[in-house]
Amino acid sequence: xxxxxxxxxxxxxxxxxxxxxxxxxxxxxxxxxxxxxxxxxxxxxxxxxxxxxxxxxxxxxxxxxxxxxxxxxxxxxxxxxxxxxxxxxxxxxxxxxxxxxxxxxxxxxxxxxxxxxxxxxxxxxxxxxxxxxxxxxxxxxxxxxxxxxxxxxxxxxxxxxxxxxxxxxxxxxxxxxxxxxxxxxxxxxxxxxxxxxxxxxxxxxxxxxxxxxxxxxxxxxxxxxxxxxxxxxxxxxxxxxxxxxxxxxxxxxxxxxxxxxxxxxxxxxxxxxxxxxxxxxxxxxxxxxxxxxxxxxxxxxxxxxxxxxxxxxxxxxxxxxxxxxxxxxxxxxxxxxxxxxxxxxxxxxxxxxxxxxxxxxxxxxxxxxxxxxxxxxxxxxxxxxxxxxxxxxxxxxxxxxxxxxxxxxxxxxxxxxxxxxxxxxxxxxxxxxxxxxxxxxxxxxxxxxxxxxxxxxxxxxxxxxxxxxxxxxxxxxxxxxxxxxxxxxxxxxxxxxxxxxxxxxxxxxxxxxxxxxxxxxxxxxxxxxxxxxxxx
Amino acid sequence: xxxxxxxxxxxxxxxxxxxxxxxxxxxxxxxxxxxxxxxxxxxxxxxxxxxxxxxxxxxxxxxxxxxxxxxxxxxxxxxxxxxxxxxxxxxxxxxxxxxxxxxxxxxxxxxxxxxx
Numbered sequence: 001x002x003x004x005x006x007x008x009x010x011x012x013x014x015x016x017x018x019x020x021x022x023x024x025x026x027x028x029x030x031x032x033x034x035x036x037x038x039x040x041x042x043x044x045x046x047x048x049x050x051x052x053x054x055x056x057x058x059x060x061x062x063x064x065x066x067x068x069x070x071x072x073x074x075x076x077x078x079x080x081x082x083x084x085x086x087x088x089x090x091x092x093x094x095x096x097x098x099x100x101x102x103x104x105x106x107x108x109x110x111x112x113x114x115x116x117x118x119x120x121x122x123x124x125x126x127x128x129x130x131x132x133x134x135x136x137x138x139x140x141x142x143x144x145x146x147x148x149x150x151x152x153x154x155x156x157x158x159x160x161x162x163x164x165x166x167x168x169x170x171x172x173x174x175x176x177x178x179x180x181x182x183x184x185x186x187x188x189x190x191x192x193x194x195x196x197x198x199x200x201x202x203x204x205x206x207x208x209x210x211x212x213x214x215x216x217x218x219x220x221x222x223x224x225x226x227x228x229x230x231x232x233x234x235x236x237x238x239x240x241x242x243x244x245x246x247x248x249x250x251x252x253x254x255x256x257x258x259x260x261x262x263x264x265x266x267x268x269x270x271x272x273x274x275x276x277x278x279x280x281x282x283x284x285x286x287x288x289x290x291x292x293x294x295x296x297x298x299x300x301x302x303x304x305x306x307x308x309x310x311x312x313x314x315x316x317x318x319x320x321x322x323x324x325x326x327x328x329x330x331x332x333x334x335x336x337x338x339x340x341x342x343x344x345x346x347x348x349x350x351x352x353x354x355x356x357x358x359x360x361x362x363x364x365x366x367x368x369x370x371x372x373x374x375x376x377x378x379x380x381x382x383x384x385x386x387x388x389x390x391x392x393x394x395x396x397x398x399x400x401x402x403x404x405x406x407x408x409x410x411x412x413x414x415x416x417x418x419x420x421x422x423x424x425x426x427x428x429x430x431x432x433x434x435x436x437x438x439x440x441x442x443x444x445x446x447x448x449x450x451x452x453x454x455x456x457x458x459x460x461x462x463x464x465x466x467x468x469x470x471x472x473x474x475x476x477x478x479x480x481x482x483x484x485x486x487x488x489x490x491x492x493x494x495x496x497x498x499x500x501x502x503x504x505x506x507x508x509x510x511x512x513x514x515x516x517x518x519x520x521x522x523x524x525x526x527x528x529x530x531x532x533x534x535x536x
Numbered sequence: 537x538x539x540x541x542x543x544x545x546x547x548x549x550x551x552x553x554x555x556x557x558x559x560x561x562x563x564x565x566x567x568x569x570x571x572x573x574x575x576x577x578x579x580x581x582x583x584x585x586x587x588x589x590x591x592x593x594x595x596x597x598x599x600x601x602x603x604x605x606x607x608x609x610x611x612x613x614x615x616x617x618x619x620x621x622x623x624x625x626x627x628x629x630x631x632x633x634x635x636x637x638x639x640x641x642x643x644x645x646x647x648x649x650x651x652x
Contacts, residue, residue, distance in 0.1 A: 159637075163645065170627050182575055185609070
């Protein structure tokens with residue numbers, strides 16, 4: 001493993017690209033082979049993410065950061081990839097969720113329609129690339145890879161509701177991509193660079209004209225990222241899209257909103273830190289207010305939701321809103337709580353979405369919400385196809401899994417959601433920062449609690465209607481590959497409570513890294529090019 | 537030249553924005569195309585407007601940067617064109633699929649009730 005070290009961080013990008021490309025040529029009849037290739041690639045990504053995190057923790061890397069100069073061009077000129085603790089944590093989250101959703105899709109969705117596995121790998125490639133890149137234009141390219149794959153996956157299992165949602169999703173994201181490009185052009189016009197570290201260095205020295213152009217560019221870029229992370233009023237596409245996509249893909253889409261949040265966290269914290277001179281803290285109040293509005297919108301939407309998918313969608317909106325508000329609040333002490341919340345809520349919402357696919361089977365087909373979308377299917381979708389062995393007490397499993405999801409999503413004790421929410425509330429009360437007026441702090445506290453309450457109401461209503469019904473005459477059949485990933489994610493949610501101490505220590509180090517702007521700049525820009533055979 | 541370019545970008549943007557707000561999917565895709573032309577031109581001019589200046593330099597020679605055009609926006613625009621073209625083509629497929637499945641070219645997949 002040691003000799004691979006310098007190139008290890010390319011693996012999460014190259015491996016899915018290769019695996020995806022290879023699987024194009026394999027006929028759909030060999031779906032088991034394709035599944036195995038896909039699983040292998042995703043599992044290697046998981047191991048790589050763990051390895052990268054361990055290396056970042058080991059102190060072997062200078063400034064705990066690995067810098068990769070693609071094609072050996074030095075930093076501001078060539079393409080740079082940077083792996084630090086935050087990136088490693090996000091890679092780990094991506095790979096974990098990727099493995100879980102992939103296993104979940106085995107019994108049904110990966111056999112329906114074509115090229116599921118290729119698109120799945122390309123989606124992972126886009127996400128991993130967006131996490132690792134340290135260059136604005138590469139970020140755009142990886143975003144496009146991720147989005148193009150997500151368009152295809154959203155339409156997977158082609159029916160009317162998916163194509164309607166797809167039309168809107170694609171147009172919204174194409175327009176957001178155009179905003180992205182305009183933002184990049186303005187940033188380049190103002191500073192003459194697109195490298196994150198170089199940008200952070202140059203922002204402090206801009207004169208007022210260039211600063212105005214840069215801030216305009218940053219605001220336009222933010223529109224693109226905030227559309228992705230579903231900030232109100234840019235997130236109206238989200239509930240429709242999440243309701244339409246098939247379960248494993250909708251679970252991955254939850255992660256996509258978090259990639260938007262990640263990019264905002266990384267860029268905003270780096271570019272507009274206290275070292276940015278006159279631009280310091282630019283746009284923080286927009287993030288804060290937008291986050292709070294999103295939180296309120298999510299809470300109201302959740303109360304109005306009857307269908308499980310809409311409950312999941314608005315839970316994702318609430319989670320985005322909370323994170324954006326916490327980022328915009330600008331208190332570094334709250335960052336580790338925010339990251340803990342990010343991990344816990346992403347996993348819980350994803351598990352809940354997968355669960356909804358299984359709970360749909362409780363109803364007789366005629367009563368099911370699914371029936372609504374089943375009309376005029378272009379692809380024959382047979383629920384029985386996925387029915388494997390009958391797990392004893394499948395209903396009990398679903399009920400307990402639902403209860404665990406609900407506890408995490410609503411932030412009730414004893415699971416990880418409670419730890420996350422408690423530490424956020426504690427941090428807010430404890431916060432000595434003077435960035436925001438006091439009433440904002442209380443408003444945020446109140447909104448977080450109201451959002452939790454509306455999650456409890458919506459989830460309880462759904463639970464009572466689903467699990468305490470009398471007309472449950474259909475014997476419920478679960479495939480082990482469908483129960484296992486949900487179980488694994490929920491066990492992660494449980495174990496996050498037990499390892500909360502070490503995890504918080506790690507996330508504290510992540511947030512310390514994020515505040516070391518000068519160290520980051522120096523580390524990236526001073527990274528030497530390889531002159532001899534030593535790096536090969 | 538500045539005025540011509542600025543006006544053409546403005547006109548392209550204006551028409552594009554108007555078109556993507558229209559209810560027919562064909563109008564939307566035309567709007568997206570116009571918008572991406574506008575954005576591509578916009579990226580191009582961030583390297584400043586100049587005439588008769590090459591973007592490529594001879595290796596090993598000391599050069600006067602003011603005599604050369606900025607090559608980076610040109611490279612960016614090339615990438616942006618390719619990506620924009622591909623994603624728009626993808627949308628075109630979805631558009632045709634939607635027309636086939638729903639029988640209408642309305643972006644919602646159904647006509648508005650009042651229109652019928």
